[in-house]
Amino acid sequence: MPTSLKRLTDIAQKTSRLIVGLMSGTSLDGLDVALCRISGSGLNTKAEVLAFETFAYPPEIANLLEAVCFKPQVDLEKLCLLNAELGRLHGKLVKQFLQKNKVDKEAVDAIASHGQTVYHSPKKLRTEDSFGNATLQLGDADQISTETGIVTLSDFRQKNIAEGKEGAPLAVYGDYLLFRSAEENRVLLNIGGIANFTLLPKNSSFQNVLSTDTGPGNTLMNQYVRANFANQSFDKDATLALQGKIDEALLSTLLQHPFFTQPTPKTVGPELFNLHYLGDAIQKIGRNTISKTDILATLNRFTAEGIAKAINQNVDGHSSIFVSGGGVHNPLLMQNLQSLLPNFSFKNFRALGFNPDTKEALLFALLANETLAGDPSVFGEATLSMGKISLPD
Ligand SMILES: Nc1ncnc2c1ncn2[C@@H]1O[C@H](COP(=O)(O)OP(=O)(O)OP(=O)(O)O)[C@@H](O)[C@H]1O
Numbered sequence: 001m002p003t004s005l006k007r008l009t010d011i012a013q014k015t016s017r018l019i020v021g022l023m024s025g026t027s028l029d030g031l032d033v034a035l036c037r038i039s040g041s042g043l044n045t046k047a048e049v050l051a052f053e054t055f056a057y058p059p060e061i062a063n064l065l066e067a068v069c070f071k072p073q074v075d076l077e078k079l080c081l082l083n084a085e086l087g088r089l090h091g092k093l094v095k096q097f098l099q100k101n102k103v104d105k106e107a108v109d110a111i112a113s114h115g116q117t118v119y120h121s122p123k124k125l126r127t128e129d130s131f132g133n134a135t136l137q138l139g140d141a142d143q144i145s146t147e148t149g150i151v152t153l154s155d156f157r158q159k160n161i162a163e164g165k166e167g168a169p170l171a172v173y174g175d176y177l178l179f180r181s182a183e184e185n186r187v188l189l190n191i192g193g194i195a196n197f198t199l200l201p202k203n204s205s206f207q208n209v210l211s212t213d214t215g216p217g218n219t220l221m222n223q224y225v226r227a228n229f230a231n232q233s234f235d236k237d238a239t240l241a242l243q244g245k246i247d248e249a250l251l252s253t254l255l256q257h258p259f260f261t262q263p264t265p266k267t268v269g270p271e272l273f274n275l276h277y278l279g280d281a282i283q284k285i286g287r288n289t290i291s292k293t294d295i296l297a298t299l300n301r302f303t304a305e306g307i308a309k310a311i312n313q314n315v316d317g318h319s320s321i322f323v324s325g326g327g328v329h330n331p332l333l334m335q336n337l338q339s340l341l342p343n344f345s346f347k348n349f350r351a352l353g354f355n356p357d358t359k360e361a362l363l364f365a366l367l368a369n370e371t372l373a374g375d376p377s378v379f380g381e382a383t384l385s386m387g388k389i390s391l392p393d
């Protein structure tokens, strides 16, 4: 048997695996790296995040990402370069991370790489063709496995697309494995670039779990800050939005998109919620004298409204909402959410034993663990073996 296949069999037979999870999210702010110890698999999975770091992207890569991601028309050379360069960079960052944390690469069983979503195109949001759902993540995993010498799993969304779903949110699988409860109904809300939640009813089987995107998370606020405030990439601690007031006409125009009334589950990305979307809404209300801080206060409320609408449509009030993702650090967003969802009890994701910033990188480590060693019966008809495998030798 070739050495690499033998290696996969050995990894599958272990009772506990060290997996490095990588997530490059829609906020385009950097690569999240989580070293995870995962024991068992399926409903017996136990996980621990041993080390975590977010590496900001160097300006050259950040510019390439900005030029290519979520745009319907791009320079194909840039797209092609991005695939290889991002993979190479992710491999280098994993090596740096392991050295920093004094972890021998031989001790790591696998890397689970989400890559960077460059375009997400659910059928529901397209009207002009008869094609199916599609999504594309870049950051070639052969570059990562060659650079690090570690087995690398990637491209996790394509199996879900092939099964006729939208390729997201995949959080539902990890949430069910680690956070289902016999005592309470739980909502796991993640506010990254795009916001999503998983509803885990008390004692539920996987078939009754719901997971959906809700609309923008930080993406619109970030894009607006980057375009309008020098040297700032996001509204840290909502300092800017707190100086403004909500423009009700703009808010209601922003909320008019049919996405907000489409049934769940549904997915979306910055392909829709971007500065063009905001510009169109401002044009519709026929006023362009709204102050920048009022626009940010409105975008903050808009983000919270999208989340609250989806939760109100799908969840009864007797649930705890555990919040993760960068949005949990935005005090005005959290205040807006609490006022729009007064009957829910908000809790920090930390209460479940994990740092809220690590959730998505951990998710991909969990998915890789299932592909390498899982029990295919846990999720009923849904396929567990997500991802493609890149072998280092
Ligand atoms: N102190 C803070 N105040 C306000 N916003 C914050 C703060 N800290 C983080 N954020 C927001 O969180 C964002 C990063 O969130 P996160 O890392 O969850 O995004 P992501 O990985 O791109 O997410 P996804 O893939 O789920 O879209 C930042 O770009 C910023 O908008």
Ligand SMILES: CC(=O)N[C@H]1[C@@H]2OC[C@@H](O2)[C@@H](O)[C@@H]1O[C@H](C)C(=O)O
Residues within 6 Å of the ligand: 025, 026, 117, 120, 135, 167, 168, 169, 170, 171, 172, 192, 193, 194, 195, 196, 213, 267, 268, 269, 360, 363
């Ligand atoms: C296509 C894509 O990259 N979607 C992301 C994005 O960021 C948040 C939200 O939109 C979510 O649907 C998804 O990521 C998480 C990790 C998921 O699949 O659960």
